[in-house]
Amino acid sequence: MDSDFITKILQAISVGESSDWEFKSARGGFPGSFWETYSAMANDNGGVVVLGLRERDASIELDGLTVEQIHQYKKILWDGLHNRSIVSLNLL
Numbered sequence: 001m002d003s004d005f006i007t008k009i010l011q012a013i014s015v016g017e018s019s020d021w022e023f024k025s026a027r028g029g030f031p032g033s034f035w036e037t038y039s040a041m042a043n044d045n046g047g048v049v050v051l052g053l054r055e056r057d058a059s060i061e062l063d064g065l066t067v068e069q070i071h072q073y074k075k076i077l078w079d080g081l082h083n084r085s086i087v088s089l090n091l092l
Contacts, residue, residue: 020046021050024051024052026063027063027064034051
């Protein structure tokens with residue numbers, strides 16, 4: 001991941017969620033609500049969804065995902081983006 005993007009994530013964390021940034025916990029698995037957020041952002045001005053972070057009591061906490069979980073979630077993401085029954089258009 002490039003350092004400019006990491007800086008942007010850290011800035012977003014300091015501000016909290018907005019219409020451009022969404023933090024989703026993935027501790028219990030790939031969040032089913034991801035696709036709703038993807039669709040909403042696709043129908044607006046876009047945005048960034050960061051998996052593995054959750055907003056709690058006005059702060060952001062890491063889920064502590066394993067490398068294996070991250071690989072599984074990447075596969076779920078790309079499989080879903082190429083599945084017309086999940087999304088009508090892959091915008092990534």
